[in-house]
Amino acid sequence: MTMQLTGIHHLTAITANAPANLRFYTQVLGLRLVKKTVNQDDTSAYHLFYADGLASPGTDLTFFDWPVGHERRGTHSISRTGLRVGSTDSLQWWKDHFQKQKVRAGEIRDVGGRPSLDFEDGEGQRFRLVVDDSGAPSHPWEKSPVPAEHQIKGLGPITLSVPDLRNTKIVLTDVMNMTETSTYPAPEGTGEVHVFSMGEGGPSAELHVAVEPDLPAAHQGAGAVHHVAFRAPDVEALHAWTERLRGLRVPSSGEVERYYFRSLYFREPNGILFEIATDGPGFAVDEPLETLGEALSLPPFLEPKRAQIEARLKPLA
Structure with missing residues (x-):
């Protein structure tokens, strides 16, 4: 049986x-703050995780809080993040909601065969609400200001921008075992977007690749995406992916213990950072599900440095 990734795991931007970010994603988008921790490689920075009511894999939208300037948009980047909602009625609710909240948003339109609504956060982070009527389960957050039937169900599809498809396609299909399932005209500009599917497919398991050779190279900053992660069911599956990359001589980080999941990092040929992450053990491994995100969580190896870490962090309120 061919090894299969099962969908989008999380996306980190x-x-x-950080205080404005927390307000927007919890109060405007209605997501749940499920983990308040620090960047494990830079403990002066928050790492904030937003997700659905149960902190399910595939719903995590996460942010590094870095004192940087604004991104320079362009290719060689993850250019738009899909967020799934349940119906076209939900899209209309969100359009009205964004108007009231003075959020920059476009019009409801068809993108790649699905009703969609583009919007941006205050730093220019680009999103697309996409109707997912697949019947996939959702886990609303009971304390969200957004009505349960309109809440964001999770991530996907994710759009990359590359100047040339050829080498990226080889990695997606021959290394990562994705299948190119369709193409559609680029919503902005010219050219085509190529759809690659993982596992059983559907909007939670799609990567859309826009070929945009005329754009300059992007430069990361506030409003940019840092990396996208794909789902491996368990540690055994991650070991298999580690061996696969090694066997194909794809440079990688090797496996990294992130405590809430175990990860493997590598770059596709246009320099975009990919991660493969396990579904477990999840965010309730160190605090009760009922109170996720209310206190600063640190993995065990950072716990002895809690006092120093907390002293360097800015208040979120």
């Missing part, structure tokens, strides 16, 4: 304003 960059903010230069």
